[in-house]
Amino acid sequence: KAGVTQTPRYLIKTRGQQVTLSCSPISGHRSVSWYQQTPGQGLQFLFEYFSETQRNKGNFPGRFSGRQFSNSRSEMNVSTLELGDSALYLCASSLDSGSGTDTQYFGPGTRLTVL
Amino acid sequence: AQSVSQHNHHVILSEAASLELGCNYSYGGTVNLFWYVQYPGQHLQLLLKYFSGDPLVKGIKGFEAEFIKSKFSFNLRKPSVQWSDTAEYFCAVLPGANNLFFGTGTRLTVIP
Numbered sequence: 306k307a308g309v310t311q312t313p314r315y316l317i318k319t320r321g322q323q324v325t326l327s328c329s330p331i332s333g334h335r336s337v338s339w340y341q342q343t344p345g346q347g348l349q350f351l352f353e354y355f356s357e358t359q360r361n362k363g364n365f366p367g368r369f370s371g372r373q374f375s376n377s378r379s380e381m382n383v384s385t386l387e388l389g390d391s392a393l394y395l396c397a398s399s400l401d402s403g404s405g406t407d408t409q410y411f412g413p414g415t416r417l418t419v420l
Numbered sequence: 421a422q423s424v425s426q427h428n429h430h431v432i433l434s435e436a437a438s439l440e441l442g443c444n445y446s447y448g449g450t451v452n453l454f455w456y457v458q459y460p461g462q463h464l465q466l467l468l469k470y471f472s473g474d475p476l477v478k479g480i481k482g483f484e485a486e487f488i489k490s491k492f493s494f495n496l497r498k499p500s501v502q503w504s505d506t507a508e509y510f511c512a513v514l515p516g517a518n519n520l521f522f523g524t525g526t527r528l529t530v531i532p
Contacts, residue, residue, distance in 0.1 A: 338519070340522075347524045348520075350520060350521070353519060395464065397464075409520060410466065411456070
């Protein structure tokens with residue numbers, strides 16, 4: 306079974322621009338979560354989508370948004386980019402069986418550099 | 421608020437040495453616990469997980485972890501490390517919602 310895929314793998318943008326990142330979950334997985342990884346702050350939860358609805362949200366400004374499509378694929382968008390948004394953005398998918406014991410599987414990430 | 425503490429930021433060991441990485445969490449309810457590993461240039465991979473039952477869980481590549489509820493700890497262990505274990509290790513807590521709380525990570529360097 307194919308793993309979580311993320312595109313693009315690398316992005317370079319300038320301040321003020323916006324960016325869209327894409328994530329395809331493992332087949333059959335219905336929940337997609339996004340995380341930001343930086344050397345200073347570590348791994349931080351951005352948001353989670355399930356059935357095309359945002360179900361959980363972390364403590365990030367409104368410039369960070371996302372959506373999920375009917376096939377469970379997800380996109381996240383960052384508007385008005387700032388230098389501090391430079392990070393590795395990770396997507397994780399899980400089955401969401403309703404048991405509360407699901408494991409999240411991570412993609413390779415998108416490395417975003419803001420100049 | 422939930423938090424996860426990994427006290428060792430960087431651990432350097434020689435091959436064949438034993439490893440123990442500490443992880444403590446703060447959350448009063450039922451939690452699911454995980455250790456993830458990130459090898460250089462690779463993505464986060466699940467090492468092992470604890471949901472319930474036997475508090476000693478075994479993972480891939482000879483790793484194991486012990487959940488001690490009274491100490492809010494989930495320490496990772498390996499009796500004999502190899503050079504290929506050089507990586508960053510993250511402890512994570514899933515307190516219910518699909519929102520993993522990660523520790524800051526421990527970088528392990530194994531010297532051949």
